[in-house]
Amino acid sequence: MAKAPAAKTASKKIPNTPTASKEDLLRFYREMVLIRRFEERAGQLYGMGLIGGFCHLYIGQEAVAVGVQESVRQGHDKIITGYRDHGHMLCAGMDPKEVMAELTGRIGGSSKGKGGSMHMFDTATGFYGGHGIVGAQVALGTGLAFAGRYRGDDSVAFIYFGDGAANQGQVYESFNMAQLWKLPAIYIIENNQYAMGTSIERSSS
Numbered sequence: 001m002a003k004a005p006a007a008k009t010a011s012k013k014i015p016n017t018p019t020a021s022k023e024d025l026l027r028f029y030r031e032m033v034l035i036r037r038f039e040e041r042a043g044q045l046y047g048m049g050l051i052g053g054f055c056h057l058y059i060g061q062e063a064v065a066v067g068v069q070e071s072v073r074q075g076h077d078k079i080i081t082g083y084r085d086h087g088h089m090l091c092a093g094m095d096p097k098e099v100m101a102e103l104t105g106r107i108g109g110s111s112k113g114k115g116g117s118m119h120m121f122d123t124a125t126g127f128y129g130g131h132g133i134v135g136a137q138v139a140l141g142t143g144l145a146f147a148g149r150y151r152g153d154d155s156v157a158f159i160y161f162g163d164g165a166a167n168q169g170q171v172y173e174s175f176n177m178a179q180l181w182k183l184p185a186i187y188i189i190e191n192n193q194y195a196m197g198t199s200i201e202r203s204s205s
């Protein structure tokens with residue numbers, strides 16, 4: 001196997017490098033473990049037939065949402081993602097019991113049990129879903145950023161999507177509008193190398 005070239009920037013100082021105390025790191029770890037344990041249990045309940053519809057787990061990606069959340073002003077900024085959304089909801093500050101109630105279709109869920117795993121919503125914490133149409137959250141999230149600019153409320157939209165969604169046309173239309181109008185949008189691509197069964201090597205240039 002070819003040896004990877006040494007990183008050229010290793011000796012350079014990276015601007016705006018975040019710092020974290022030991023307490024911060026422990027808190028991040030605790031949040032990641034909460035997501036991992038939540039997802040393990042959700043997977044178990046799905047296998048038992050207690051969660052209807054689909055159930056996409058966030059196992060292995062915990063660090064992304066936990067890290068990004070450090071920049072989110074809770075209840076002020078907006079978060080939107082696709083259907084692999086349980087971790088983002090827990091990070092946004094939603095009550096794990098409420099999220100689990102939603103997964104199991106109960107009235108105590110954040111969307112009264114009607115949204116389920118893929119279409120949960122909680123505007124109180126700034127969580128705008130939970131979307132099953134691959135890539136749609138990028139256009140919707142850009143709309144959230146536009147709303148923030150239009151209302152002048154200084155909010156920022158954090159818009160998550162996957163490597164598969166990155167090949168959708170509306171993603172590029174959204175990028176163009178966001179840059180054209182200088183919208184307060186931050187796009188986060190969660191590249192887990194696969195769009196369902198399609199590897200990124202086979203589908204992305």
Ligand SMILES: Cc1ncc(C[n+]2csc(CCOP(=O)(O)OP(=O)(O)O)c2C)c(N)n1
Binds near residue numbers: 082135161165166192
């Ligand atoms: C518009 C649209 N096309 C196709 C699908 C079927 N579909 C469901 S998940 C998925 C793959 C998405 O992959 P990615 O964006 O990488 O997200 P990941 O599951 O890896 O988090 C596809 C194509 C869909 N839901 N919506």
Ligand SMILES: [Mg+2]
Binds near residue numbers: 162193195
């Ligand atoms: Mg993917």
